[in-house]
Amino acid sequence: MVEITSPRFKANAREALADKDLQRALTKVPSGFIAKRAKAREKLPEFDALRDRARDIKNHTLAHLDLYLERFEAKVKENGGHVHWAADAAEAREIVLKICRDLDARTVTKGKTMISEEIGLNDYLEEQGIEPVETDLGEYIIQLRKEHPSHIIAPAIHVNRDQVEADFRRVHGHLPQDRDLTAPETLLGEARGILRDRFLKADVGITGANFLVAETGTSIIVTNEGNGDLTQTLPKAHVVLASIEKITPTLQDVSQNLRVLARSATGQDMSVYTTFSTGPRRADDPDGPGEYHVVLLDNGRSSMLGSEFEEMLRCIRCGACMNHCPVYHTVGGHAYGWVYPGPMGAVLTPSLIGVDKAGHLPNASTFCGRCEEVCPMRIPLPKMMRHWREREFERHLQPATQRWGIKGWAFFARRPALYRAASGIAMRLLGAMGRKRGRFASLPLAGGWTSHRDFPSPQGKTFQQQWAERKR
Amino acid sequence: MSARDTILATIRRSLKAEGDEAGRRQAVEARLAAPPSGIVPKRGQLPHEEQVALFAEMATAVDATVERVAGPGQVTQALSRFLRERNLPQAVVRGTDPYLAGLDWESVPHLRTKTGIADGSEEVGLSHAFAGVAESGTAVLLSGPENPTTVNFLPETHVIVVEARDIVGDYEAMWSRLRDRFGRGTMPRTVNMVTGPSRSADIEQTLLLGAHGPRRLHLIVVDTP
Structure with missing residues (x-):
C-alpha cells in the first residue's frame, strides 16, 4: 500500500527543497512540457473549441454514468470479456489476485496504470507470491528504486540519468560491470533487452485505460513505448484497471478527446500507440490474450457526482496542470504524499482519502490559475481548491x-x-x-x-x- | 448488495436521477444510435490527393519514413530496397493478409517471408493497414485471422503497406469506414493506431526512439493504378 504522507506536506516540501538531486531533476519540467504543449496548440486552430467539446462530452457522460456503465458491461460480455466491479481498493486487489490465481500466474507484466498505484497493487501481489513487473521505462526505474511515481505521465521525472545508471548497475548484476551506460540510449537499450524476456514469459498482463467506450465495450490505452501493447498481447490474460469515470459514449466522442489528450500531455498530435481492445482473442485470431477482464473501480468517485467536486471526474490524466504549476515545479510530486500530485492531486486526493489527511494540498497553491488555463477538460481547479479550504475551515481542521x-x-x-x-x-x-x-x-x-x-x-x-x- | 449494485445505486443517488429514468435512457440511446461527430479539424478536410500528401508529411514529422509507389507491383521491390539500404536482413514476418499475399514476391526471390505470428526472433514485421489518417500521419491496423498483432510490436523494424485509397482525412472518417465493414458497435479484438516509431522520454525528458516497440517505422504508400 502506498504510505500516505499527505498530512506531512509541509515537512515533505521542506525536504524536497533541500534535495539537490530532486531540484536538479525538476529544472527540466517547465522547460520541456510547457513549450511543447504551446506549440501543439498553436498548430491546431480548433484546439480550444475541442476543449469545450471534450468538456461537454464528459459532462453528458457523467450525467448518465450509470447507463453508460451498464452498456459498456453488456458490450464487453457480448464480446466474451468479463467486467468486475470494485467498490474500493481492497475489492479491486482481490479481484486481480483471483484472476491471477485461477491462471496459476507467477509473473505479471504491467503497462502504466495509476489505478494500480491507487489500490497499492504491486505490494499486494508480491505479498501473495506473484511478481509484478513494471514495463514502462519510467515505471520500471522507480520500481527498481522502490519508489512511487512523482508525475502521472512521467513517473521518474524526479530521477537523474546518473541515478538510473547506478540503479541499473545495482540490479542488473549479471551484465558486465565495465559496460558503458553514460548515454540515455544505452540505458533504454538495456531496459528493452531485460524487459523483452519478461514480456514473453509473463502469465498475465495488466494495463490501465485512458478511455472505455460504451458503444463497443472497448478499452483504450495511449502510450509511446509500445510496452502496453506487448503487456496486453502476449500473456494468457489481459486485465484492464479502470476507474468508473473513464467511460466515453462513442468512438466519435473518443476521437474528440484524443485530440486534446496528447497535445496537452506531451505536445504530440497523437501518442505513438493508441490501442483499442475489445474482448479476448477471437476464435480464429493467431495471437492476443485468451481472457479479457475489466476491473471497474469506484473508490469514492460515485459520491463525488452531484457534489462541488463532480467536475474533477472529467480529468483525463494528461498532467498539463502539474506541468504548468509553480508549486509542482518547486517541490515535485512526492511531496504531495500520495498517488496524484499537482493541482489535480490537490483536488482529487482529499476526495479519495479525506480532507483530514490531505487538507494541506489545496492550500499549497498560489492560485495563479495556470492549471485551469491549460486543462483540456476545463476543470476549474482553483475553484475546487477553494471549496476544500472552506470544508477544512468548517471542519475545524486548521490550527x-x-x-x-x-x-x-x-x-x-x-x-x-x-x-x-x-x-x-x-x-x-x-x-x-x-x-x-x-x-x-x-x-x-x-x-x-x-x-x-x-x-x-x-x-x-x-x-x-x-x-x-x-x-x- | 453486490459491488455492482452498490456503485450503480450510489451513482443514481448522487445524480438525483431517480425521477427521469425514461428521459435519461432516451438521451443515451440517441447518442449511441447516432453519435454526433463534433469538431473535425480543417487540417484533414482536403481533396484526396492532398490528404495522401498530408499523411506522408505528418508521418515524416513523427520520425517515420515514407515511400510512395505507383502500384502493388512495386511494393516488394521497394521493401527489399529499404531493407538493403538500412543494412537489414532480407527477411520479414507477416500475416496471411490476402493483399500482402498477392504482392509480387517472385520478383524478390532473395527476400524470405515467414507467415504467421511474430515471436521476437524476427527483425522486420510487415503489415497491411486498414486505413491511414492524414491529420496526424497515423496508420490504423486491425487484428484478425490474417493480421497478427505481434507483428506490429515485436520486430525492431515495422513496415506498413498503406493503400493510398484507404487514406482518409480524420479519425471520424476512419471510424465510419470501420462501421461499414463490421457493423455498428462491433470491433475487431484490437485496433492499433500507430503514429511513428516507439519512443520514450522517461530519462531526463530526452526523447529517444526505439523503446519496447519498433525502433523504425517505414510506410509504403501504394497507388491504385
Whole structure:
C-alpha cells in the first residue's frame, strides 16, 4: 500500500527543497512540457473549441454514468470479456489476485496504470507470491528504486540519468560491470533487452485505460513505448484497471478527446500507440490474450457526482496542470504524499482519502490559475481548491491561531469603517516603531514571514487612504 | 448488495436521477444510435490527393519514413530496397493478409517471408493497414485471422503497406469506414493506431526512439493504378 504522507506536506516540501538531486531533476519540467504543449496548440486552430467539446462530452457522460456503465458491461460480455466491479481498493486487489490465481500466474507484466498505484497493487501481489513487473521505462526505474511515481505521465521525472545508471548497475548484476551506460540510449537499450524476456514469459498482463467506450465495450490505452501493447498481447490474460469515470459514449466522442489528450500531455498530435481492445482473442485470431477482464473501480468517485467536486471526474490524466504549476515545479510530486500530485492531486486526493489527511494540498497553491488555463477538460481547479479550504475551515481542521486570525480579520472586513480606522492606526503605529531601521526582523504573529525575510515598515498612508485621495 | 449494485445505486443517488429514468435512457440511446461527430479539424478536410500528401508529411514529422509507389507491383521491390539500404536482413514476418499475399514476391526471390505470428526472433514485421489518417500521419491496423498483432510490436523494424485509397482525412472518417465493414458497435479484438516509431522520454525528458516497440517505422504508400 502506498504510505500516505499527505498530512506531512509541509515537512515533505521542506525536504524536497533541500534535495539537490530532486531540484536538479525538476529544472527540466517547465522547460520541456510547457513549450511543447504551446506549440501543439498553436498548430491546431480548433484546439480550444475541442476543449469545450471534450468538456461537454464528459459532462453528458457523467450525467448518465450509470447507463453508460451498464452498456459498456453488456458490450464487453457480448464480446466474451468479463467486467468486475470494485467498490474500493481492497475489492479491486482481490479481484486481480483471483484472476491471477485461477491462471496459476507467477509473473505479471504491467503497462502504466495509476489505478494500480491507487489500490497499492504491486505490494499486494508480491505479498501473495506473484511478481509484478513494471514495463514502462519510467515505471520500471522507480520500481527498481522502490519508489512511487512523482508525475502521472512521467513517473521518474524526479530521477537523474546518473541515478538510473547506478540503479541499473545495482540490479542488473549479471551484465558486465565495465559496460558503458553514460548515454540515455544505452540505458533504454538495456531496459528493452531485460524487459523483452519478461514480456514473453509473463502469465498475465495488466494495463490501465485512458478511455472505455460504451458503444463497443472497448478499452483504450495511449502510450509511446509500445510496452502496453506487448503487456496486453502476449500473456494468457489481459486485465484492464479502470476507474468508473473513464467511460466515453462513442468512438466519435473518443476521437474528440484524443485530440486534446496528447497535445496537452506531451505536445504530440497523437501518442505513438493508441490501442483499442475489445474482448479476448477471437476464435480464429493467431495471437492476443485468451481472457479479457475489466476491473471497474469506484473508490469514492460515485459520491463525488452531484457534489462541488463532480467536475474533477472529467480529468483525463494528461498532467498539463502539474506541468504548468509553480508549486509542482518547486517541490515535485512526492511531496504531495500520495498517488496524484499537482493541482489535480490537490483536488482529487482529499476526495479519495479525506480532507483530514490531505487538507494541506489545496492550500499549497498560489492560485495563479495556470492549471485551469491549460486543462483540456476545463476543470476549474482553483475553484475546487477553494471549496476544500472552506470544508477544512468548517471542519475545524486548521490550527487554532490560523482560525482565530481569519475570524479576527473577518470581523473587521465586515465592518469597513472600523477596518479602515483600525488598519490606519495599526499602520501608523508600525510605521512609527520601524522608522529607525525601516524594517522588522521579527514581529509577533508574523513568524511565517519574518523567519525568511524582513518585514518592511509601513510608510505614509494605507492603500485605501491613498486610493480615496486619488479619486478625489 | 453486490459491488455492482452498490456503485450503480450510489451513482443514481448522487445524480438525483431517480425521477427521469425514461428521459435519461432516451438521451443515451440517441447518442449511441447516432453519435454526433463534433469538431473535425480543417487540417484533414482536403481533396484526396492532398490528404495522401498530408499523411506522408505528418508521418515524416513523427520520425517515420515514407515511400510512395505507383502500384502493388512495386511494393516488394521497394521493401527489399529499404531493407538493403538500412543494412537489414532480407527477411520479414507477416500475416496471411490476402493483399500482402498477392504482392509480387517472385520478383524478390532473395527476400524470405515467414507467415504467421511474430515471436521476437524476427527483425522486420510487415503489415497491411486498414486505413491511414492524414491529420496526424497515423496508420490504423486491425487484428484478425490474417493480421497478427505481434507483428506490429515485436520486430525492431515495422513496415506498413498503406493503400493510398484507404487514406482518409480524420479519425471520424476512419471510424465510419470501420462501421461499414463490421457493423455498428462491433470491433475487431484490437485496433492499433500507430503514429511513428516507439519512443520514450522517461530519462531526463530526452526523447529517444526505439523503446519496447519498433525502433523504425517505414510506410509504403501504394497507388491504385
